[in-house]
Amino acid sequence: MTAPEINPRRSFLRPFQKHVFELVQQGQSVILQAPTGAGKTRAALAPFVDNLAQQGNKLPLTCRYAVPMRVLANQFYREHYDLATRIDREAPTRLEHMYRELGLPPIAIQTGEQADDPQFESILTFCTIDQLLASFLVVPYGLGTRKANLNVGAIAGSYLVLDEFHLYPLLGEGKSVFCADDGYFLLFSAQTAGRVARGGNCDC
Numbered sequence: 001m002t003a004p005e006i007n008p009r010r011s012f013l014r015p016f017q018k019h020v021f022e023l024v025q026q027g028q029s030v031i032l033q034a035p036t037g038a039g040k041t042r043a044a045l046a047p048f049v050d051n052l053a054q055q056g057n058k059l060p061l062t063c064r065y066a067v068p069m070r071v072l073a074n075q076f077y078r079e080h081y082d083l084a085t086r087i088d089r090e091a092p093t094r095l096e097h098m099y100r101e102l103g104l105p106p107i108a109i110q111t112g113e114q115a116d117d118p119q120f121e122s123i124l125t126f127c128t129i130d131q132l133l134a135s136f137l138v139v140p141y142g143l144g145t146r147k148a149n150l151n152v153g154a155i156a157g158s159y160l161v162l163d164e165f166h167l168y169p170l171l172g173e174g175k176s177v178f179c180a181d182d183g184y185f186l187l188f189s190a191q192t193a194g195r196v197a198r199g200g201n202c203d204c
């Protein structure tokens with residue numbers, strides 16, 4: 001799997017990736033089912049990366065990318081740890097410098113094993129679903145109650161990607177705990193999306 005290019009509008013995007021890109025640019029949330037290795041991660045990150053490089057305001061300026069297992073979070077972090085540097089190299093941005101000045105990693109990982117971004121402050125955070133869910137429910141790991149509400153805002157105001165969502169906990173009638181009616185979210189899976197309710201502002 002390769003990291004997304006800085007200019008995702010180039011012709012190398014596959015048709016379904018271009019479709020996801022266009023939908024997200026239009027303010028739509030997306031549920032995507034595609035085989036393993038088809039390029040779901042690139043489809044998810046291409047609109048976000050483009051918005052950062054263009055210094056745009058169509059999307060949130062932070063992304064939380066959740067996966068069900070630590071091994072996936074570690075894999076994606078290894079593949080994208082230098083993303084801010086690559087954006088700065090090709091676009092008029094200073095993401096790396098800005099975040100280093102704040103004492104924060106621009107690209108981070110948040111798992112029980114490696115908790116580099118407990119308050120979800122980085123540009124792009126790869127995390128396990130338990131870390132994301134705990135923060136969303138105002139009980140973040142490793143933070144006191146006085147700071148717990150900050151994590152809710154950090155997630156609610158982010159570009160949210162839920163990968164392999166068929167492995168996540170479900171509520172009654174097959175509705176995912178994160179299928180909100182507002183905000184940006186992308187649900188990606190190699191298996192069927194049929195169990196997830198298709199409500200809200202979402203293109204399936």
